[in-house]
Amino acid sequence: MSQIPVTVLTGYLGAGKTTLLNRILSEDHGKRYAVIVNEFGEIGIDNDLIVDTDEEVFEMNNGCVCCTVRGDLIRVLSGLMKRKGRFDAVVVETTGLADPGPVAQTFFVDDEIKAKTKLDSVTTVVDALHVGQRIDDSREAREQIAFADQIILNKTDLVSEAELEAVEARLRSLNPLAPIRRAVRSNVPLDQVLGRGGFDLERIVELEPEFLNPAHGEPGHVHDEDCDHDHHDHHHHGHAHAGAEDIRGISLSTDKPIDGQRFTQWLDRLLAEQGPDILRGKGIIDVKGEDRRLVFQAVHMILEGDLQRPWGADERRWSRAVFIGRNLDEVKLRAGFEACIAQDA
């Protein structure tokens, strides 16, 4: 049986989630969506496939702190499966205060849900006018941005281009992986929002985080938010960034082949020790002695990896990995990653 794709829509109150949901439900795109919401009534569209549910975060009994899941989602998705054929995809809207971790983990931890659905993306809607304030004062807002596969930057008509660029730089410092789509009244093309394959290993073909930068002193280095020294646009938007610094993305790369076994052990240990703090991880690895690319993606402690298509003959063979999380020690991460470089490389 084919798996039903599920898009998770997050974002704080007022960012424009409901507007986007209304568009998904009302526009003529040839697909039928079942929608799971937490604030019934806001949508204002009569549709028997809109389900209202209370967010219920459940801990699993296996002792793993990361294995919290959304019990209500398991129940509602299992129920929706009884109506298969009536819809092509599912959208889950979370409340503004929701932690996206348990939502995403539900799709990896529960065997039945995993068999019948697949998480397509976590899409986060923020509004250009207020997102800076939300990043400063709301941990949930920071986590929703950091967790996202894509960010819809809404209400761009309410701020200047310079402010937009500053906001985008802040979003990228929290999440270097997610493309940012500018929008007014959530008017992004829906085919860009749905069907992202954000957790699909097969789709990890390009990993070019915005800040993936050669290191200091190397040719092509650009000074930006992620350098650890002062640079040109750091204070453009005039905020103190104390609140934002707990979450950041760290990107690692090397042109030297990696020892596959050592890398796997390092990654396992990293996620075991720091999994609660690591929101997302993704990578493409050039394993020594292996013609295929090793790809992985991680959500907290949950790791999925596979050998993917072979490297192309003319392709630059290099390894890169990005981790987004809280309290990440970049020096230690980099040292751990580089220790995986194959000895005689």
Added chain:
Amino acid sequence: MSFSFGAFVVETVFGKDGCCAFALGDGTVRFDSGETIEAHPDAGIQCAAAHPSGEGVITGGDDGRVVWSTFEGAKELCAISGKWIDAVASSAESNLIAFACGKEARVIDAKDAKFSRVFTHERSVANLAFDAKGRRLACATYGGAALWFARIEGQKPTMLKWAGSHVAVVFSPDGKFLISCMQENALHGWRVADAKDMRMGGYPAKPRSLSFLAHGALLATSGAEGAVVWPFSGANGPMGKQAAEIGHEDGARVTRVAGAPQGPVLAAGLEDGRVWIADLTARGVERLRADKGAAISALAISPDGKRVAWGDEDGEAGVADSPL
């Protein structure tokens, strides 16, 4: 006899006349005599149980309605707007019908339209079950099961606690034990008298389907490559005893079980669409449906153990006489 209904078979139920009803994901109830009842128009059925009278079937839908369907048609028993009916249970002994709706369990009386009880929980009620007399109602929720006296208003429930999410419950026929399926691959049981815990683990998959058979001497469950059967005789039930596996076959997980109340006869439906029946005092299993298909999602055995009905996730269904 076989049927192609074209919609997910949620539940199948035998009536007292031996007739069989199928509750489908497209909102209809189908009888094996050919009638189609539009029980939940433009909605889906989430759960079903026999009516206390033994005539027809009660269904709960994602339209928030509880409906009684007979050959003649559908009758709405209750409607709660904007909610799903997640589970329904009934008791022929007490004429009560209970259903789960979000955090509430509600009880109505099949013979008294004015009777209504609402029992509220802190978390959602995933499943519910009556004891054999229909006096007590067990509600599976997060952190354990709540036991209510089904007719009493304004009471505090007895909480049988066990950490984790409980998704299905059943009483042993003598009322001494309550067994619950967990979100993890395990059962949990309590001795009702003293709330003593019984951990019943070792499952490779979630046990979702529970059925007592042979006057309550045995409990059969799904969740393994074979039906798992626990001994329940004696005051201690399965405590300190081993489960047996019936009809084991590598790669063929059992999804539904249905045991004959009065005898050692067990039917099982598999993930690959096959259905078998076995006399547990003899060796081997008899195939009722040998062809493979979608996973069996509904299975029932008639009270006399002579007929078995099944349905699968793609809407294929059947009824067969037992060859035993």
